[in-house]
Amino acid sequence: MFLRKRIILTLVMFIISLILIFVGINKKEFESYYRKAINVCTQCIGIG
Numbered sequence: 378m379f380l381r382k383r384i385i386l387t388l389v390m391f392i393i394s395l396i397l398i399f400v401g402i403n404k405k406e407f408e409s410y411y412r413k414a415i416n417v418c419t420q421c422i423g424i425g
Contacts, residue, residue, distance in 0.1 A: 401407065
């Protein structure tokens with residue numbers, strides 16, 4: 378019984394995470410995070 382609930386909860390969480398990933402991709406959110414990551418890396422190394 379407990380194992381069945383755990384599997385269902387895992388599947389629900391997986392489906393929700395996939396939905397949120399696709400929403401973020403459609404809104405082009407990854408571009409802003411990628412740009413910020415590049416800025417932080419170049420500042421830490423001292424290039425920019």
